[in-house]
Amino acid sequence: MKTTVKGRGYIEIDQQRCKGCGLCINVCPHELIKFSTKFNSKGYHPAEFDDPEGLCPPCGFCYRVCPDTAITVFRIVG
Amino acid sequence: MKTTVKGRGYIEIDQQRCKGCGLCINVCPHELIKFSTKFNSKGYHPAEFDDPEGLCPPCGFCYRVCPDTAITVFRIVG
Amino acid sequence: MSEKLMVKGTEAIGESAIRAGCRHYFGYPITPQSELTEYMARRLPKIGGVFLQAESEVAVVNMLYGVSCVGKRVMTSTSSPGFSLMQEGISYMACAELPAVFVNVMRGGPGLGDIQPAQGDYFQATKGGGHGDYRMIVLAPSTLQEAVDLTYISFDIAEKYRNPVLILADGMIGQMMEPVEFPEFVDVEKLKEPDWILNGADGRDPRRITSFDIDPHNLEKIILHLMEKYRKAEENEKRWEDFMVDDAEYLFVAYGTMARILKTVVKLARKEGIKVGLIRPITLWPFPYERIEEMAERVGFILAVEMSTGQMVEDVRLAVKGKTEVLFYGRPGGVIPSPFEVLEVLKKYVKKVRV
Amino acid sequence: MSEKLMVKGTEAIGESAIRAGCRHYFGYPITPQSELTEYMARRLPKIGGVFLQAESEVAVVNMLYGVSCVGKRVMTSTSSPGFSLMQEGISYMACAELPAVFVNVMRGGPGLGDIQPAQGDYFQATKGGGHGDYRMIVLAPSTLQEAVDLTYISFDIAEKYRNPVLILADGMIGQMMEPVEFPEFVDVEKLKEPDWILNGADGRDPRRITSFDIDPHNLEKIILHLMEKYRKAEENEKRWEDFMVDDAEYLFVAYGTMARILKTVVKLARKEGIKVGLIRPITLWPFPYERIEEMAERVGFILAVEMSTGQMVEDVRLAVKGKTEVLFYGRPGGVIPSPFEVLEVLKKYVKKVRV
Amino acid sequence: MERSVIVAGFGGQGVMFLGQVLSLAAMFEGKHVTWLPSYGPEMRGGTANCTVVISDDEVASPVVDKPMDIIVMNIPSLLKFEKIVKEGGYIFMNTSVIDKETQRKDVEVVKVEANKIAEEIGSSKIANMVMLGVYVAKTKVVKPESVFEAIRKKSKKEFIDMNIEAVKKGLEFLRS
Amino acid sequence: MERSVIVAGFGGQGVMFLGQVLSLAAMFEGKHVTWLPSYGPEMRGGTANCTVVISDDEVASPVVDKPMDIIVMNIPSLLKFEKIVKEGGYIFMNTSVIDKETQRKDVEVVKVEANKIAEEIGSSKIANMVMLGVYVAKTKVVKPESVFEAIRKKSKKEFIDMNIEAVKKGLEFLRS
Amino acid sequence: MKNAEKLKTVVFLKRPESLTDKEFTYCPGCHHGIVHRLVAEVIDELKIRERTILVAPVGCSVFAYEFFNVDGTVAPHGRAPAVATGMKRARPDLVVFTYQGDGDLAAIGTSEIIHAANRGERITVIFINNAVYGMTGGQMAPTTLIGMKTTTSPYGRDEKRDGYPIHIPEMLKEFKGVAFLARTTVSDPVEVIRTKNAIKKAFLAQINDLGLGLVEVLSACPTGWGMDPVEATRWVKEVFSKEYKTGVFVDKVK
Amino acid sequence: MKNAEKLKTVVFLKRPESLTDKEFTYCPGCHHGIVHRLVAEVIDELKIRERTILVAPVGCSVFAYEFFNVDGTVAPHGRAPAVATGMKRARPDLVVFTYQGDGDLAAIGTSEIIHAANRGERITVIFINNAVYGMTGGQMAPTTLIGMKTTTSPYGRDEKRDGYPIHIPEMLKEFKGVAFLARTTVSDPVEVIRTKNAIKKAFLAQINDLGLGLVEVLSACPTGWGMDPVEATRWVKEVFSKEYKTGVFVDKVK
């Protein structure tokens, strides 16, 4: 994890809402999302944002395909 | 009524079945059918065949449009 | 009350509904109630109401469901086979607590049957033709004036209990003309909107109207709440007419058209010295069990007469609890027993008892 | 009888129907009976049978009508809301005297309700959810073996009376597994074709199957003919089980899953010195009134227990005619009363009586 | 007192209207009255009929097995209803259309050439009102004034006078 | 004697199969037995469970409010069912998946790293059979031979041996 | 033709064998009767009378099973295609046809006809579109024309309230299960013959195991329309068939 | 992004207001959830939340009224268009939408959707075609592909027995009462945006009093199809949408 924010965006994934379907992982053009190794309380391996290089543009693809509204997408404006 | 049978056909109208709808009258190209002045047992004025000149070809139009299968069409072969 | 008018039963019901503030009617043609649908088709557009002929009775009941959700007075009418098709929807409405007024102008059945007046849908009306634990409140007029009066109050009853109400008539009530007086017009503008309706979650939490709860314990609560309402209806809504019962030694029980005919029989019988009376249930559900039980203790027998093979007679038996003999006479399929015919039946039974 | 198998209730019914010679099944998915539809979808094509998933329950019942007209054994199954949609069609079939077997795997209702086991469709099943004067013959299994056995004979009964027969089960019977033995396969080739079916007017006058006669006097004749059949069914088809009734001082009446649970209660109660027995109606229509009336004369009270707000209890009251007290306990909406819960209720009433 | 009549004829002959005018007249006189039509597909191409019961007391049954009177406007109606008239009852028949005799000997038959009379006033369409006039004159179940009032209430404006005229002709018929 | 168990876990964990094998084993021993699944939309993305009741006598109710035993294969199942186990009952839990402790102090807890054991034989898919082995060893409701017979009856051919192997591992588990 | 009787004659056209002797109960000039005759003629010509089953509807033609000399039943309103499906699935050797009105088929029975067509049931459907509910007294049907007055559209059918005239063949023509689909009239002798040919093909679609055959016949209901029979027949030609174009929509028979 | 927190950020995309907090009960990867979000976004953007009524169906989306932050009810299976008709006729000022599955809309509810469309009811219909009955356990729907195995077509859907996949927009496209009609998928982000636009138009069709708006969304049912979510989503794109062509069939909105 670094502070570089070339892409000028990032996402947050609600670990409880996430059902580990993998649609966001499949769709992220920069491959910035992966499954957590942990279980959430529903028993799923939720998705985790992992963007050490700050590549996320943010394109919002992950948000658009997430069936469980688990993703919030932020733009860095500062 | 004559015995000339130029048209070589004639029809019979079942006076009891006929409901006096007039469709046959309307469709006969030679105007050979008219309403009877009598009532039948249903209370209708049935259609009557009236071909004094033996004009009926027989084209069968009356048969085809009769909703009550009251008409039988004959061909004269003798 | 205004001047007397000579009107057809179907139209009497329609006009009365309009006067009660009903401005929404959805229907599908079926003999012998089509004139009610036609009446509404003529009247409602003229007074800013909504009339729609639906594609089927199944659609009709669901349109009623929709109108009721948004809090408007709504009605339909149909006849026996059409009413069968509404059963799923009625069960939903009862569970979702949606008020509406249904009219079933019964004809001969089962099946396509015929189109003559009959009373074979009593069980369906009172015991629940649809699935699950619910009831309709069932009103059975026996004159056109009563059809007018019961229709007029049916909307209030439906709203009071948040439950479908059924006017159970028959082809005779539907088709005949008789002088009636109509009640005043309710001011539709002044009708209070209920506080449970769906009208947009504006400045409040969303509302949900439903007949569904996946958790049986929650569903049980909903049903017990319905039962509590039904208990109240049983307390408050039972209606019946006593006719020459004070000195009665024998008792008729009948409703609707049949009861109307029996009034003549009562008079004829009394001329021949047979002291018979009549109890005419006006609400078929809730049924006036107690009144009939009281009478059971005082009469030689009770003769239930129906235009069916015997359905209401079961409620009479439930009321009587073995306290007197319960006899039955009925003609199904659209045959209307004549007064003389019933008189003969009565005399036969009286003879037996007296022997 | 063959070896014991551990099967699901829905499948037990399906397999038994196939063994009874049923080769035609039309259905529409609904929980908790979909597995029966699925079972038939797997099995029937393999044995030259006809399986079709229809577009709705309304279509289903009319497809049954069609198959029955041409004289083949046919079945469907559904659950509460779906059964409500079949009422018009069933009324037609009863009037047209068309045999067929229906299965209603009841769930919590009214409305969409829930999908847990319940018994809230008793009235609909036994008093006629459709319009007009007709009945279904209603069989209520309480174990899977009985589900198998009753399904097997239901086709014969339907044909004997030329009337629809209903297997009234609930979600529990439908979903559970239990060991069962299946009866032998009926030889479908050897099933006799009835002489009233539509199979082409070849060398004979055309036949008409109908539920319709515009003349009420003719329709009345048809209905009286139905009633005559029903009278015969009442004479011949009443089935029930006596369970520890010989020395009973109190009596339970319950059917299906509920009766099964009450057997435990009877045993528990007897351990505590309460001599209670159980009568379990197996045919809900015709209902074993006489047997219950007999018992009414010997017991302190009758406690009817249902997974509903109380429907069969009316038939118990009709049977008892005031000869003993009739009490009721029920849980609607898919809640299944536990043996201990019912035992407490029993004890409470026994205490009252003993005081 | 209770008196019942079945009015029957073709669809277009105005038998329903006849019955309704009669009922309304009775209502104006404060009597109990019911009007009941035949309905349904039997009307398809066939006859229509209605039953009117007028009574001092509540009318029990609008359905009548044996009417006191029948007013028949065509042959099928005569054939259908002559069988059920009460002994000593009346058959009013429109002999403009009916060229048959009744089989019944135990009833009084009133023959009216209603179409002819009606045409004299202007149209065979009001043959029904002629019959009504005759019926009222004969049976006196209601007063002529009540009938006129009923006609004023039920008719389209342009037909009121003609209808009253026709009833009047009917009322006079028996005298002539 | 009547003993009841609820088996619960994710859809893919074979809890229904576990229950069915157990039921079949009981049937082979001539016992009365019922198997009842949870059903309907609660299964959507959630847990599945079934209840097995084994008895010397006719089983009254296949529904059990308070089971003697539960076999839980994941956390949601533990959370849901630990509350209703009878006092003095048993919780069999698959600790390969469940990294939580139960709150109940009044029951006996049997912890099995079932996935791990199963994987040693070949596949975590047969963790259910490991649990069954443990369960049978502990409760002795049925004999191991009956379980093997049930497996032979219910399993696809290619899995019979592996399943039996897994049950055997489970049977041995308590001894180790 | 008194004297003609002495001549040798042959019957040229007469009541088909597949009709019973019973007189139709339809109103004078009702086209139901014409279509009945055509269906019977086709059954005669195809020699299938002995294995044909009629499923009559609820509507004016509820009595149809008394008029056809074949086995028959009356389906609940709108459900004839489902009843026919059951029959045909159980006895594919029989020839099953439904005879339905527009209220029956295009209103309450919409679902049943669509799914029967979609499944390609081997049945024949004769569909009488007369723009109204005849039987129940001339109410609006889904096929009623815009502006047309009926007992339930007393001020004329209003498209915004009541929707548009529904076109069944246009809706079904893409369905792969349909093997023959046509709309015709019987408003003159030539149209009558066309209708008969269409009906024949609709039966052949079934007999040749190709799929569902349906013929919509635009029919006069003089009573429901308040017209005399000749006027009503003319109206079919001049007005009714302008909204509902006649023609063959699908023909896989030949 | 721990350190990112120190940067100034704005929310770009987040859960719409018109959803409640309740977690969806759908299976992992079920497209119902995506469509829910899109509908909610549209309601947010059109600022109609306070006057919108949802009519949920019977199907997996039976719980939908718990997820949307608007007034709602559950209609009997298939009857949502009739319920919505009642509501809209009585309160034309409200915005009424139905949300229906393919079993609900294209099987048992065929008649109701067709007649609502024919009448041009001012309602919006979101139609989720996932080729199966999800809720009841993956049975065949009228939309199931030929050859596809389901619990009630265990040997694959057979066109002769079970009929053909039914195409709702193709059937409705000639209906004059329909003001917007489209088929879309949510199988990738671009399609998601297309779907959202279509849904918006389907609402505008109602709001602008033009007629009925309907969007069919080809949706993945991983559970019913026995696929994992990614596979199922791919199948929508590669197989499912070959049978059901996406596109706009009717657009009277602009």
Ligand SMILES: Cc1ncc(C[n+]2csc(CCOP(=O)(O)OP(=O)(O)O)c2C)c(N)n1
């Ligand atoms: C469930 C049900 N609803 C309504 C009716 C009443 N009904 C009988 S026929 C008919 C309509 C007939 O119209 P159509 O199908 O167009 O036939 P037509 O009479 O015009 O030939 C209706 C609504 C019924 N019998 N059953």
Ligand SMILES: Cc1ncc(C[n+]2csc(CCOP(=O)(O)OP(=O)(O)O)c2C)c(N)n1
């Ligand atoms: C009258 C009736 N029949 C059947 C059912 C059972 N049922 C519930 S949901 C459903 C089908 C749902 O399938 P679909 O509409 O495609 O929605 P999905 O679950 O696939 O989203 C059925 C048949 C019911 N509730 N009511």
Ligand code: SF4
């Ligand atoms: S916004 Fe785009 S780049 Fe960023 S995580 Fe989501 S899909 Fe990947």
Ligand code: SF4
């Ligand atoms: S798409 Fe949503 S639910 Fe699926 S894995 Fe990603 S965050 Fe989780």
Ligand code: SF4
């Ligand atoms: S056959 Fe032709 S010419 Fe002869 S009467 Fe008939 S229509 Fe006229």
Ligand code: SF4
């Ligand atoms: S067409 Fe037939 S019914 Fe009509 S008038 Fe001619 S013969 Fe008579």
Ligand code: SF4
């Ligand atoms: S009402 Fe119309 S369709 Fe019915 S018989 Fe008369 S003319 Fe024919």
Ligand code: SF4
């Ligand atoms: S069953 Fe299918 S449609 Fe239903 S929630 Fe699961 S994935 Fe979605």
Ligand SMILES: [Mg+2]
């Ligand atoms: Mg019609």
Ligand SMILES: [Mg+2]
């Ligand atoms: Mg679906």
